[in-house]
Amino acid sequence: MPKNTFLELDEAKKEKITEAALNEFAAYGYEISSTNRIVKECGISKGSLFQYFENKEDLYFYLIDTVAKEMAEDMKPDIGKLPKNIKERIIEYSLREISWYMENPVKGRFMIGMASERGDIYKKTIERYGEKSSGIYEELIKDAKFNGKAGTNEMSDALQWVLKGYNEKFLKENDPDKTPLRKLEKKYVTGLSTYLDIILQTGDS
Amino acid sequence: MPKNTFLELDEAKKEKITEAALNEFAAYGYEISSTNRIVKECGISKGSLFQYFENKEDLYFYLIDTVAKEMAEDMKPDIGKLPKNIKERIIEYSLREISWYMENPVKGRFMIGMASERGDIYKKTIERYGEKSSGIYEELIKDAKFNGKAGTNEMSDALQWVLKGYNEKFLKENDPDKTPLRKLEKKYVTGLSTYLDIILQTGDS
DNA sequence: AAAGATTGTGACCACCCGGTCACTATCTTT
DNA sequence: AAAGATAGTGACCGGGTGGTCACAATCTTT
Numbered sequence: 211m212p213k214n215t216f217l218e219l220d221e222a223k224k225e226k227i228t229e230a231a232l233n234e235f236a237a238y239g240y241e242i243s244s245t246n247r248i249v250k251e252c253g254i255s256k257g258s259l260f261q262y263f264e265n266k267e268d269l270y271f272y273l274i275d276t277v278a279k280e281m282a283e284d285m286k287p288d289i290g291k292l293p294k295n296i297k298e299r300i301i302e303y304s305l306r307e308i309s310w311y312m313e314n315p316v317k318g319r320f321m322i323g324m325a326s327e328r329g330d331i332y333k334k335t336i337e338r339y340g341e342k343s344s345g346i347y348e349e350l351i352k353d354a355k356f357n358g359k360a361g362t363n364e365m366s367d368a369l370q371w372v373l374k375g376y377n378e379k380f381l382k383e384n385d386p387d388k389t390p391l392r393k394l395e396k397k398y399v400t401g402l403s404t405y406l407d408i409i410l411q412t413g414d415s
Numbered sequence: 416m417p418k419n420t421f422l423e424l425d426e427a428k429k430e431k432i433t434e435a436a437l438n439e440f441a442a443y444g445y446e447i448s449s450t451n452r453i454v455k456e457c458g459i460s461k462g463s464l465f466q467y468f469e470n471k472e473d474l475y476f477y478l479i480d481t482v483a484k485e486m487a488e489d490m491k492p493d494i495g496k497l498p499k500n501i502k503e504r505i506i507e508y509s510l511r512e513i514s515w516y517m518e519n520p521v522k523g524r525f526m527i528g529m530a531s532e533r534g535d536i537y538k539k540t541i542e543r544y545g546e547k548s549s550g551i552y553e554e555l556i557k558d559a560k561f562n563g564k565a566g567t568n569e570m571s572d573a574l575q576w577v578l579k580g581y582n583e584k585f586l587k588e589n590d591p592d593k594t595p596l597r598k599l600e601k602k603y604v605t606g607l608s609t610y611l612d613i614i615l616q617t618g619d620s
Numbered sequence: 621a622a623a624g625a626t627t628g629t630g631a632c633c634a635c636c637c638g639g640t641c642a643c644t645a646t647c648t649t650t
Numbered sequence: 651a652a653a654g655a656t657a658g659t660g661a662c663c664g665g666g667t668g669g670t671c672a673c674a675a676t677c678t679t680t
Contacts, residue, residue, distance in 0.1 A: 215627080239533050241447045245668060255629045260669060326531050328444050359609045368613045371580030372573055379572065404564045408573045408614050420657080450638060460659045465639060 212272045216262035226252045227262070228276065229316070231269055236319035240270055240331045267331070271338065274324060277317045278339075284310055296354045297406050301399055303350060304373055308398055311377075312386040344370055354410060368409050376405050417477050421467035431457045432467070433481070434521070436474055441524035445475055445536045472536070476543065479529060482522045483544070489515055501559045502611050506604055508555060509578055513603055516582075517591040549575055559615060573614050581610050 216224065230252035234243045245266055249259050263269040288306050292299045311318035325342065327335065347366035356365050380401065384394055421429065435457035439448045450471055454464050468474040493511050497504045516523035530547065532540065552571035561570050585606065589599055 237534075242534070244666080246666080256631095256669080257629050257671080258627080261627075266668065323533070328528070329442070329447065356613070360613050364609050365613065367580065367584065368577055368610055371576045375572060375576030375579075404569050405573055408561070408565050408570065449636080451636080461639080462641080462659050463657080466657075471638065 211275075212263050212268065213261065219262075223254075227254065227259075228273065232273055232277070232316050232320050235270065235273065236316050236323055239323055240266075240327055241329070245269075267334070270331070271335075273320065274335070274339070277320060281310060281314075281317070281321070292350075296351060297403070297410055300350050300369070300373075300406060301402055303346075304377070304402060305395060305399060308377055308380065309391070309395060311381065312391060312394065315386065347373075365409075372405055372409055373402075376402055416480075417468050417473065418466065424467075428459075432459065432464075433478065436478055437482070437521050437525050440475060440478065441521050441528055444528055445471075445532055446534070450474075472539070475536070476540075478525065479540070479544070482526060486515060486519075486522070486526070497555075501556060502608070502615055505555050505574070505578075505611060506607055508551075509582070509607060510600060510604060513582055513585065514596070514600060516586065517596060517599065520591065552578075570614075577610055577614055578607075581607055 216227075219227075227248075230248050234248050234251070238244075243266075245256070245259060249256050259269070263272065285306055289303070292302055311322075324335065344366055347370045348362055351362065351365050351369060354365065360368075380398055384397070386394060421432075424432075432453075435453050439453050439456070443449075448471075450461070450464060454461050464474070468477065490511055494508070497507055529540065549571055552575045553567055556567065556570050556574060559570065565573075585603055589602070591599060
């Protein structure tokens with residue numbers, strides 16, 4: 211965790227440092243990211259950075275804490291009022307998620323990158339935060355009918371894999387800076403609907 | 416590509432160098448991997464390594480070439496005689512793939528890691544080899560019936576995501592060094608069958 | 621205004637990197 | 651055996667790394 215000195219900085223400065231660090235980690239990943247570039251980017255001295263944070267790892271975990279918390283808080287209010295229909299429920303939840311990524315591209319890339327780190331830092335991240343919970347997917351499909359021998363576990367796995375695959379594909383093929391968000395959201399829903407038909411037994415739209 | 420000097424080395428030495436380099440890249444990824452550690456591991460001098468290969472990148476691409484070729488050749492003979500039934504066909508192909516990964520764990524981790532590199536080396540890899548072809552998945556499902564509006568493209572995407580997800584899950588949960596391969600293969604097929612039921616309309620076993 | 625506490629700085633440290641090259645050791649040809 | 655070609659070596663180079671610390675600047679208390 212950051213030292214008190216950092217938390218007591220004025221918002222603008224904190225923001226600048228956080229932004230620079232997120233950009234660096236999002237672009238290069240943990241190991242290749244350079245604290246030298248970070249301090250140059252946000253205009254503070256090396257000494258200051260290491261006064262605010264114990265070390266590079268401390269800074270990295272602070273960012274994970276902050277961004278994960280912010281994301282969770284942005285999404286939480288919507289989760290309560292999801293539709294009853296399974297397919298609609300999944301689409302609305304997933305749309306909320308992808309919109310957050312498009313509205314927060316740097317933080318989004320940071321979070322995605324975090325999940326594909328390697329070596330020590332990956333192990334430590336897992337130790338601190340555990341594997342990504344699949345609880346939310348089980349929640350989403352709680353009263354669906356399934357094909358074959360599939361149970362809730364298999365179904366939520368499949369849903370998770372398809373959503374992840376579709377999100378990656380969508381983010382790769384669509385640039386939120388070029389197309390208005392509204393249009394992208396419509397496109398996202400249309401595309402996702404087709405994929406959901408594949409794994410959901412229910413025939414209604 | 417490696418210089419002639421490397422290709423003319425005796426097999427044992429080539430093998431030792433290749434093995435050490437694969438281990439390093441598989442464990443750390445391209446950027447963090449160290450040529451110093453590689454030469455120490457395989458017992459040659461730094462000078463020799465750079466006599467055999469132009470530079471680190473050259474070595475890396477040589478490994479990709481070699482391993483990808485080997486994998487393709489190991490799999491090719493089987494592809495021709497896949498069953499006609501879609502589900503059986505997918506299972507048999509996918510089983511062959513996962514078996515190869517379990518029989519060649521280092522090469523397997525190297526190939527998987529390769530696909531999740533970042534930055535320049537990732538771009539260069541794509542430039543050289545192109546995106547991973549999804550042609551094989553289209554081939555596998557060529558005469559399936561689909562749910563809803565899904566066409567061949569969506570279907571092969573979904574199949575690809577589910578297979579990838581299941582493979583990762585399976586490799587994480589099963590250690591080929593502890594359980595005999597036969598048993599693992601049986602377990603793999605049983606598990607995969609359930610997931611395939613989710614995305615395949617066909618009701619037959 | 622002076623003294624003291626706090627915050628900010630960047631030159632500097634030891635270390636590691638990929639890559640080089642003058643040199644040695646080995647093998648081949650004469 | 652001598653001479654020449656080839657293969658192998660590791661100290662060394664410039665450069666970048668995360669992290670430190672003596673000092674400078676600023677703010678707070680007296």
